[in-house]
Amino acid sequence: MVLIAWGDHPPERGGLSRFAWFEASDVALFCSIKDMVYRVYGEAGWEQFRLTTQAKFPGASSLSPEEIWVRSMFSVRCEQFR
Numbered sequence: 001m002v003l004i005a006w007g008d009h010p011p012e013r014g015g016l017s018r019f020a021w022f023e024a025s026d027v028a029l030f031c032s033i034k035d036m037v038y039r040v041y042g043e044a045g046w047e048q049f050r051l052t053t054q055a056k057f058p059g060a061s062s063l064s065p066e067e068i069w070v071r072s073m074f075s076v077r078c079e080q081f082r
Helices: 002-006 015-019 024-054 065-071
Strands: none
Touching: 002 015, 002 024, 015 065
8 A cells, every 4th residue: 555655756745645546544444454563563563564665665765764754654643544
């Protein structure tokens, strides 16, 4: 889901562009999956997944880790979608 939301190039900084065409229900599903991964693999497992996935983002090599975070779906505040 995160790779689909990122698209072929980095989304605009902040805002809703990091969700691409996903609707609130799609983001809520992402948050549910994130919670499940946390329960099964722990925080370290989630971080490893996040870093591995971020390395696959097209155009991410030219961005700082902070910029990648802000522009990606990983930065969503899931409390808003529960």
